[in-house]
Amino acid sequence: xxxxxxxxxxxxxxxxxxxxxxxxxxxxxxxxxxxxxxxxxxxxxxxxxxxxxxxxxxxxxxxxxxxxxxxxxxxxxxxxxxxxxxxxxxxxxxxxxxxxxxxxxxxxxxxxxxxxxxxxxxxxxxxxxxxxxxxxxxxxxxxxxxxxxxxxxxxxxxxxxxxxxxxxxxxxxxxxxxxxxxxxxxxxxxxxxxxxxxxxxxxxxxxxxxxxxxxxxxxxxxxxxxxxxxxxxxxxxxxxxxxxxxxxxxx
Numbered sequence: 624x625x626x627x628x629x630x631x632x633x634x635x636x637x638x639x640x641x642x643x644x645x646x647x648x649x650x651x652x653x654x655x656x657x658x659x660x661x662x663x664x665x666x667x668x669x670x671x672x673x674x675x676x677x678x679x680x681x682x683x684x685x686x687x688x689x690x691x692x693x694x695x696x697x698x699x700x701x702x703x704x705x706x707x708x709x710x711x712x713x714x715x716x717x718x719x720x721x722x723x724x725x726x727x728x729x730x731x732x733x734x735x736x737x738x739x740x741x742x743x744x745x746x747x748x749x750x751x752x753x754x755x756x757x758x759x760x761x762x763x764x765x766x767x768x769x770x771x772x773x774x775x776x777x778x779x780x781x782x783x784x785x786x787x788x789x790x791x792x793x794x795x796x797x798x799x800x801x802x803x804x805x806x807x808x809x810x811x812x813x814x815x816x817x818x819x820x821x822x823x824x825x826x827x828x829x830x831x832x833x834x835x836x837x838x839x840x841x842x843x844x845x846x847x848x849x850x851x852x853x854x855x856x857x858x859x860x861x862x863x864x865x866x867x868x869x870x871x872x873x874x
Contacts, residue, residue: 647764650858654850655767658840662763665841669755679748683741697721759839766835767858773829774854780822787815 647659663669697720704714791811797803833851834844 647760649861650764651861652767652855652858654855655764655858658767658836658847659760659763662759662840663756666755666759666839667841669752669759673752675748675751679741679745683738683745685741692724694724695722763836763839764858766832766839769832770829770836770851771855771857773825773832775857777822777825777829778854780818780825784815784818784822787811787818791815 648656698718699720700716700718702714702716791808791814794803794808794811798805798808833848836851837844837846840847
C-alpha cells in the first residue's frame with residue numbers, strides 16, 4: 624500500500640467511491656458485471672446462507688417473544704339429541720370457553736441473555752452471508768481475469784509462432800545460400816516447435832478457467848464458451864480504489 628506510485632498506480636483518494644459492495648462495477652467490464660450478478664442469483668451456497676439468515680431472524684423473534692405475556696384461549700361447542708324411543712327426543716346444545724394469560728418475570732436475565740444470543744447468531748449469519756457474497760464475486764472475477772489472460776497469451780503465442788515460422792524460412796534460405804550453418808536452421812526450428820507445444824497447454828488452462836466460471840454460475844461446463852469466445856482486454860483497475868486507510872478497503 625505504501626509503495627504505490629501515485630503517478631502510475633491506483634491510490635487511495637478522499638474523493639474515491641466509498642461503497643465497495645459492488646466493486647466489480649469499477650472494473651468497467653459489462654460482461655464481468657453480468658457474470659457476477661448471475662452467480663449471485665444462482666449460487667446454491669448463497670441461497671443456503673440466505674436461508675440460514677432467515678432462520679436466525681426467526682429464532683431471534685421466538686427468543687424475543689419470551690419477554691411478553693403468553694395468552695391462550697379456547698372454545699368448544701357440542702349438540703346432542705336423545706332418542707325418542709328411550710328419551711324425550713330433546714336436542715341440547717352446550718358451549719364452553721376458556722381464557723388464560725401468564726407472564727414470567729425475567730428476574731435472573733435468562734430471557735434477555737437468550738435474546739442477546741439470538742441477536743448474535745443473527746449478526747453472525749449476516750456476516751456469513753456477506754462473506755459468501757464477497758468470496759463468490761471474487762472467485763468469478765478471478766476466473767474471468769484468468770480467461771482473458773489466457774486468451775491474450777494464446778494470441779501472443781500464435782503471433783510468435785507466425786514470426787518464428789518466417790524466421791525459420793529465412794534461415795533455411797540463408798543456409799541454402801551458404802550464409803549460415805544448418806545448426807542455425809535447427810535452432811530456429813526448435814524455437815518454433817517450443818512455441819507450438821506451448822499453445823495446447825494454454826488452451827487447456829483457458830478451458831479450465833471457463834469451466835470454473837460455468838460451475839460458479841451453476842451452469843454445465845461449456846455453457847459460457849460462446850459469450851467468452853471473443854477475446855477482450857483485461858479489466859482495468861480504477862485509479863481511485865478506496866477511501867482513506869487500508870482498513871476502509873478491507874471493510
